[in-house]
Amino acid sequence: MTLRTRILVLVCALVVLAGVATASVLHASARAERRNEARPGGPRITAGRVSLTDPRRLVFRNMAWGPHRDELTSVPASDPSGPRTASKVKCLRFYAASGTGVCLQAVHGTVRDTYRAVILDAGLRVTARYDVPGIPSRARVSPSGRYAAWTAFVGGDSYAGTNFSTRAAVVDTRTGRLTPSMEAYRVVKDGRTYHAADVNFWGVTFADDDRTFYATMATHGTTHLVRGDLRTRTVTTLRTNVECPSLSPDGTRVAFKKRVKGLPQDAPWRLYVLDLRTGRETPLAEPRSVDDQAVWRDDRTLVYALPGDYGADLYMVPSDGTGKPRRISTAAVSPAYVRPRVTFGAS
Numbered sequence: 001m002t003l004r005t006r007i008l009v010l011v012c013a014l015v016v017l018a019g020v021a022t023a024s025v026l027h028a029s030a031r032a033e034r035r036n037e038a039r040p041g042g043p044r045i046t047a048g049r050v051s052l053t054d055p056r057r058l059v060f061r062n063m064a065w066g067p068h069r070d071e072l073t074s075v076p077a078s079d080p081s082g083p084r085t086a087s088k089v090k091c092l093r094f095y096a097a098s099g100t101g102v103c104l105q106a107v108h109g110t111v112r113d114t115y116r117a118v119i120l121d122a123g124l125r126v127t128a129r130y131d132v133p134g135i136p137s138r139a140r141v142s143p144s145g146r147y148a149a150w151t152a153f154v155g156g157d158s159y160a161g162t163n164f165s166t167r168a169a170v171v172d173t174r175t176g177r178l179t180p181s182m183e184a185y186r187v188v189k190d191g192r193t194y195h196a197a198d199v200n201f202w203g204v205t206f207a208d209d210d211r212t213f214y215a216t217m218a219t220h221g222t223t224h225l226v227r228g229d230l231r232t233r234t235v236t237t238l239r240t241n242v243e244c245p246s247l248s249p250d251g252t253r254v255a256f257k258k259r260v261k262g263l264p265q266d267a268p269w270r271l272y273v274l275d276l277r278t279g280r281e282t283p284l285a286e287p288r289s290v291d292d293q294a295v296w297r298d299d300r301t302l303v304y305a306l307p308g309d310y311g312a313d314l315y316m317v318p319s320d321g322t323g324k325p326r327r328i329s330t331a332a333v334s335p336a337y338v339r340p341r342v343t344f345g346a347s
Contacts, residue, residue: 100145104136
């Protein structure tokens with residue numbers, strides 16, 4: 001056999017091997033997708049159109065392994081564990097209201113990852129992008145869709161300890177005006193203007209007047225529920241030991257996580273609901289520590305995430321302290337119940 005013949009044989013062999021390898025990869029990918037779409041006991045997922053205006057749907061980040069992991073996924077609101085429609089839009093944190101969504105994403109780089117917030121329209125098309133200075137943590141949209149807010153860790157990566165720093169941003173989706181940090185707002189504490197270098201904000205939740213919001217403020221080792229005013233750019237402290245507030249649809253109550261003495265340092269919270277008119281706190285029937293900003297399905301039910309086999313599962317519990325928690329969907333996080341559009345509040 002001549003040298004030329006040997007080279008030709010070698011080249012042909014390499015081509016055949018490359019073809020076999022490519023076919024194997026494609027076959028494995030197809031099998032993985034089929035398993036992901038129809039795996040016994042797992043969620044059935046298919047690609048399709050996801051809208052933020054269909055009030056019969058629940059949208060969340062899909063956590064199931066497979067080609068649609070981390071994509072925004074839609075399910076029937078009446079059947080959260082039912083078949084999923086995946087959008088191809090990937091988010092780490094997500095929320096939506098009145099046809100406007102906010103999606104916190106990782107931007108993978110050669111040296112390190114960076115993060116951004118994108119504003120989405122009803123068809124999940126990007127209308128604006130903003131840099132996020134750290135690891136995404138919380139996201140919310142006002143009931144009208146006019147305002148979006150997000151929180152990121154700029155130091156540390158957990159709320160459980162005390163060695164962390166957060167940055168909470170608010171943007172007017174109509175004008176594009178961004179407040180990169182709520183630390184620019186004037187703080188009123190105990191009736192007086194308050195200044196401190198260690199002030200942190202996180203967990204914004206909006207009222208339906210496009211002016212009022214609630215959030216957590218931490219300073220000197222104490223967390224406070226604050227009520228904010230987007231027009232005057234002020235926040236006022238209301239109550240201590242409140243984290244990740246979530247305002248009820250009727251605007252009368254706040255669900256939140258509360259640190260309870262005697263619980264483990266890495267799992268210190270229990271879910272509570274605060275009546276804003278009476279100041280009464282109601283512990284909910286969830287016995288586990290919940291590190292999440294709960295979502296109101298309606299005025300009577302809360303939905304939240306707990307750790308699961310795929311990263312997180314969704315649970316629901318009554319908001320009045322009765323009943324017991326129930327898992328409604330596996331491999332899911334950052335839920336948003338799509339609701340009919342509402343008009344903008346006062347300018």
